[in-house]
Amino acid sequence: MNLRQNISEGISSIKANILRTVLTGLIIAIGITSLVGMLTAVDGIKSEIDASLSNLGANSFDINSRFSGRRNQNGRKEKSYEPIRFTEANRFKETFEFPSTTTVYTRVSGIAEIKYGSKTTNPNISVTGGDENYIAIKGINIERGRNFSSLEIQYGNYVCILGTEVVKALFEANEDPLNQQVKFYGNNYRVIGILEEKGGFGGDTEEDRNIIIPLQNAKRLDRRGSMRFNITTMIQNPEDIEYAMGEATGLMRQIRGDRIGEEDSFEVERSDSVTEALDNITNGMRMAGFGIGAVTLLGAAIGLMNIMMVSVTERTREIGIRKALGATPKRILQQFLIESVVICQMGGIAGAVLGIIVGNILAKLLGGAFIIPWLWITVGLIICVVVGVISGYIPAKRAAAMDPIESLRFE
Structure with missing residues (x-):
């Protein structure tokens, strides 16, 4: 057989x-x-x-405020540092000479309520203040409307770009949100753009519940001076990322007044570190x-x-x-x-x-x-x-x- x-x-x-x-x-x-x-x-x-998270590419890095109150491996409380201020972030953007594009932005709130007529959203809307480079560097697409103009960025006009979840909550299906007035924090904002729906893990991403306003306008809302301003820099050649981060660290130490021998009073990390985690x-x-x-x-x-x-x-x-x-x-x-x-x-x-x-x-x-x-x-x-x-x-x-x-x- x-x-x-x-x-x-x-x-x-x-x-x-x-x-x-x-x-x-x-x-x-x-x-x-x-x-x-x-x-x-x-x-x-x-x-x-x-x-x-495809927008968090290997050719960009973030500079963020260093949070205080954490404890190290020895159980000792780490030194507290002041958050990155608006003037410091803008000075970095203006003086960083490495071939790159930089955006300065801040998160105004993650629990905002937005009103339009008699309708009000749930108190889970994020409000972000961004400059002229924010949308491009963060890989966000505008489905309808436009980005902020240079004058709107310069003077902090009361204009906004809405995420899709905000649009669904406030407007009817046959209603055009563009050029309509929405209200939050006691101010009326004119809608100039609608973000492309991103969806994502859990059926929702924060970007779909986000409203973007000009950075100068967001700064006016900081009545207590507690906002943390963040910086993201995208360089032209991904192979130069480590060198660019070193240059950025040196410049930021100078701007922040960090003394020789002291640790950085801020954090610099590659944007794709989130993806790696x-x-x-x-x-x-x-x-x-x-x-x-x-x-x-x-x-x-x-x-x-x-x-x-x-x-x-x-x-x-x-x-x-x-x-x-x-x-x-x-x-x-x-x-x-x-x-x-x-x-x-x-x-x-x-x-x-x-x-x-x-x-x-x-x-x-x-x-x-x-x-x-x-x-x-x-x-x-x-x-x-x-x-x-x-x-x-x-x-x-x-x-x-x-x-x-x-x-x-x-x-």
Whole structure:
């Protein structure tokens, strides 16, 4: 009996016990569904996060105020520093000579209420003050209307650009928001632009609930002098990012009056460091998903081994006949391993399909993107072969070691 005949016999045996084969395949399918599904969901969420943060490129860096009150690894409270002031941020923008484009911006509030006529939004609207470069550097697109003009930036006019969630909350579907007046912080602002919807993780991003106003206008709202002004600089050549950050640090130390030997009173970090941090989180989620899937597959492997042991016992007389007709222990071992692997592959294919469906449903519910995880499908099918061989080896070894005479006497 050659390998081809062995495969044929194995498939015939599977067809003869179709119900048991289907139930056994379902055990494997559940394990693969768990593995592929969870990893698909994680990758779908990560894909959407990457798309949402695509504007945080490798050619830009941020200069932010250094928060006070934190404790270091030794438990000591770190030194407090004054936030970056408006004049300091603007001085940096005007004097930084490295080939680049710089924006100065500030977050006015994250809990603002916006009014239009008799309608009022929930108190979850973000108000951001930005200059002429803010929209371009932050990778924000204006779907309708326009950006701020140079005069509006210079004089801090009462104009604004609305996110899509704000538009939906205040205006009817057939109503044009452009040139309408909305009110917040006691002032009327004329709408000159509508931002493109970004969506993203969790079905929403802050940018969709954001209102952008001219930086000078935002500064007027700082009655207590507590605003933190941030700086983002985009350089022309990403390969020069480290050198540019060094130049920016030196200039900012000079502007802030940091003494030689003292630590920086501000923070300089690459914009893509946020993406790197999220990569670490999603890698952890991926490992957790792989671990849960592996545990499920372990249970499936034990179930398959038990089914194969039962199959060997039921077919003891058949094994004796085969050996009496000249089948070698190697061929008997091969036949049962083939059966085990084929059952695993049937379950694996079904599990991979279900995993794609379940994983993408979970990803969509969490605001992720639709993906087909070819890597995890391949990994799942390879695991099925390994599980089939491992689960089928002990029963197959037992069948191969049977004495043909004793097997023929088995009732």
